[in-house]
Amino acid sequence: MYAADYQVVLGKRKGANGFVYSQIDHLHDPKVVAMMGVETGIGFVPFGGEGHEFFKRIRKDNATPVRVAAAKELVDDRDSKIDAALTRACSDKKPAVRAATLFAIAKRDNPELLSVIAPALRTRTRL
Numbered sequence: 001m002y003a004a005d006y007q008v009v010l011g012k013r014k015g016a017n018g019f020v021y022s023q024i025d026h027l028h029d030p031k032v033v034a035m036m037g038v039e040t041g042i043g044f045v046p047f048g049g050e051g052h053e054f055f056k057r058i059r060k061d062n063a064t065p066v067r068v069a070a071a072k073e074l075v076d077d078r079d080s081k082i083d084a085a086l087t088r089a090c091s092d093k094k095p096a097v098r099a100a101t102l103f104a105i106a107k108r109d110n111p112e113l114l115s116v117i118a119p120a121l122r123t124r125t126r127l
Contacts, residue, residue: 005077008070009085009101011063011092064094071100075107083113090120 027033071089074082086108089101102120105113 005070005073006082006085008067009074009089009097011067064096067092067094067097068100071097071104075104078108083108083110087113087116090116 067089071086074086083105086101086105089097090105092098092101098120102117105117
């Protein structure tokens with residue numbers, strides 16, 4: 001069983017890359033580099049930098065991408081605890097986590113979990 005991924009999907013454990021590694025990894029994403037340019041430009045607007053920093057801190061969410069990756073990693077683990085964890089994660093408040101868990105459940109090819117997928121697909125959420 002992938003114990004760390006199991007705990008991350010449930011939200012009991014946070015994924016942790018080193019700070020420096022995570023910052024270097026961001027530089028490979030063109031959107032992040034473009035956003036750095038925007039942030040630098042906003043710094044020249046009077047009081048623009050403070051408002052942008054406040055907005056960034058409110059929207060910050062580091063856990064969701066890690067939980068999504070953990071759900072996808074659990075596809076091949078056949079432990080029944082994983083089925084229960086993915087079932088609970090289907091009702092998560094984050095749409096990306098719900099989608100990843102539904103993907104993982106579908107890839108597990110377990111007919112007993114069809115009763116979980118059908119209600120989750122009927123719910124509509126605004127992104």
